[in-house]
Amino acid sequence: xxxxxxxxxxxxxxxxxxxxxxxxxxxxxxxxxxxxxxxxxxxxxxxxxxxxxxxxxxxxxxxxxxxxxxxxxxxxxxxxxxxxxxxxxxxxxxxxxxxxxxxxxxxxxxxx
Amino acid sequence: xxxxxxxxxxxxxxxxxxxxxxxxxxxxxxxxxxxxxxxxxxxxxxxxxxxxxxxxxxxxxxxxxxxxxxxxxxxxxxxxxxxxxxxxxxxxxxxxxxxxxxxxxxxxxxxxxxx
Numbered sequence: 001x002x003x004x005x006x007x008x009x010x011x012x013x014x015x016x017x018x019x020x021x022x023x024x025x026x027x028x029x030x031x032x033x034x035x036x037x038x039x040x041x042x043x044x045x046x047x048x049x050x051x052x053x054x055x056x057x058x059x060x061x062x063x064x065x066x067x068x069x070x071x072x073x074x075x076x077x078x079x080x081x082x083x084x085x086x087x088x089x090x091x092x093x094x095x096x097x098x099x100x101x102x103x104x105x106x107x108x109x110x111x112x
Numbered sequence: 113x114x115x116x117x118x119x120x121x122x123x124x125x126x127x128x129x130x131x132x133x134x135x136x137x138x139x140x141x142x143x144x145x146x147x148x149x150x151x152x153x154x155x156x157x158x159x160x161x162x163x164x165x166x167x168x169x170x171x172x173x174x175x176x177x178x179x180x181x182x183x184x185x186x187x188x189x190x191x192x193x194x195x196x197x198x199x200x201x202x203x204x205x206x207x208x209x210x211x212x213x214x215x216x217x218x219x220x221x222x223x224x225x226x227x
Contacts, residue, residue, distance in 0.1 A: 087155065
C-alpha cells in the first residue's frame, strides 16, 4: 500500500533551524516533493528530489535517501512567516506516473 | 497567484442540491487534478485528467462527477452530497510528463459545507 508519515506538529523559535522528516512506502518512485501550505491557502511548491542527496534553495534544503525511503526538509533562519503546514508528496508509478501521494502534513509554529 | 483559479471560493449546499465547482488554469498545462482536503487528513487524489482524458478516478463515489471540456478547464459536478463530503476541494495542474521535476500548481480551493 501507499504510506507517507510525517510528524503532526512541530514548534521552533524565530532564527532557529528546524528539520521536518518524511518517510514513505509507495509502489514505485518518480520523485519526492515538498509543499508549503498556509492556513486557508493553496499548497505551493518548495523543492523536488529524485536522486539521493541534498538540494539547497536559499533558506530551504531538502534531502533524500531512496534506499531508506526517507526525506527531510531543513528550514534555516526561521521567520514568523514560515509558520505553515509542510506537505511531503511522492510521485509513484500509478496513473501513468501522474499520481501524487501526500503525507498528512506537518504543522510548524514559529514562535518569537 | 499560481495561475490556477477556482470558483466559487466558498459553497454551502443542502444534501439534495446540485452544484458545480470550476477550475481554470492559465499555465499551458495539459494535466489537471481534483483533490479533497479534509481536516486532519492527507490530501486525497480524486481525479486525474491527462490530455483531457480521465486517467483514474480513484474509487470516488458517483455523487462526484468530473468534466474536462478542454485542457484549461475542469469541473466537478456535485449532487446528493453527504455531510462528510464537507472539505476543501483543490484543483491542480501540471505538465503531462512521466518523470522530471514538473510539479503541480494548486488553485486556492473551494471550501464546501454540506448541510
